[in-house]
Amino acid sequence: MKKTVIDFVLLENKQLNKDNFQLVLQSPILLSDIFPGQFTNVEIKDAKDIFLRRPFSVLDINYQQQTISLLVKILGKGSKKLTETIPGQTVSAIFPLGKSFTLPQKNDKILLIGGGSGVAPMLFLSKICGLNPDYVHILIGAKTKSDHIGISDYKQYGQFYFSTEDGSFGEKGYVTNHSIFTTQIERFDKIYTCGPVLMMKAIGKIAKEKNIFCEVSLENMMACGFGACLCCVEDTKAGHKCVCTDGPVFNVNDLKW
């Protein structure tokens, strides 16, 4: 997959809830394939104190329309500025970057766990994994009900479960407190997760105890996104690995967690 700096045109900027936006970007050139977990590094234009690009994982791709969708959660000045982009404006993004999740094999039963903007690659994976929806279970955690984004477009791809820390939607507590971990965790062949590091560490621990294949997606701070700056390294069992090129997806057994 050849990496390219693409000047996308913003087609649509949809506010999903208070802090989450879905940006649909049209490519002027034929897009390379991209898979769940891979990401794009986006230039933030005309923003004071923003110098570097910001990485975003891809929520969806439409090869007919040559568009990609990004889920942008406001976390700081850079992401906020990006959500202020209006249709017709150009968005420069380096695409595609990183390695994807390992796609499941036929008949695998998989559990996808997303938190925060980590929901994006989980939804994308549910859509393209090609499994019977009965075999795809998706758990999404958030602080409170209003932090959850609508998933109606994805309902057809699997069974959804929700949790909130305050109990306002789905089960109460952290995602790892969800009853799925006590009642049916053994039935899964693979666990995939993307979200806050503490969440992923807790999930990784459970997966290790149960001896279940588990991949996590890291988001260490990076400058370039394509393996040049060596800033985003994770200290793995095989030494420092670049999250942008060796990851962002890692098997939990390869990490020093």
Add this chain to the structure above:
Amino acid sequence: MVDLRVKIHNLFLKNPVMTASGTCGFGEEIADFINLSELGGIVVKGTTLNHREGNAYPRMAETPSGMLNAVGLQNKGVDNFIDNIYPNIKDIDTHFIVNVNGSTIEEYVTVTEKINKLDKISAIELNISCPNVKEGGMSFGVSCQSAEAVVKAVRKVYDKTLIVKLSPNVTNIAEIAKAVEGQGADSVSLINTLLAMAVNAETRKPVLSTITGGLSGPAVKPVALRMVWQVYNAVKIPVIGMGGIMNATDAIEFMLAGASAIQVGTALFIDPTTPVKIVKGISEYMEKHNIQSVDELIGGLQC
């Protein structure tokens, strides 16, 4: 047609635009984006005798108009370069320059001896200015005596073009430049990053694992220009300028201040096609100003 060719001692560059060490690996990281043979040269990632893991994460902080890094010379060692990298790059039509590092003078010498045997590597950049390693690196570049000692030792074992990369973290960079020229350096490149730090007020902690790191990007450009101009006026050997170059205008400013060639570094992280755009931009500037040879720009500052 304008003539973009420049000469750094015995190194003939097709144009004055190179990529800076530590900002594009061995070239392969940017090969998807540009044709490497369009570059004047590529200075590869800092190379040491043995494998180095570099510093702990976090190693990077975004700062106003720039960034800090504290990578700490992560690399797989000179033998890995010779065995696994060199065969893949030796036939690419540009100059690959190896950035040589060490903790001791002996290490610099050993790495240099190994690189000296590679036919297609016609220059080294001796890094006596890395601010992110505990031993060696910058400590050699901040006094005339230690800079002289390491250049003298390396000069004895290296017969091709020897470029010495200078640290800006000194009181008088022109004195250091003169000192290394006196020991046989064929060229000096400057500036390496400025020693700097970033603090997180919320956590009351430094942003970098190493507390301090090296500042690069447009924030350092005025400092770098001043230093290039001072060094150009102090030495007879060619000067290679760098520090926050983002576009062709920046590159031309460095050449007017005295740089025979320039290096693009941090800009690559934001747009890896920057060096090729700069080559084109210099060409357009020369046509617009009716300049035939890029040599006319070097030191062309009218004070």
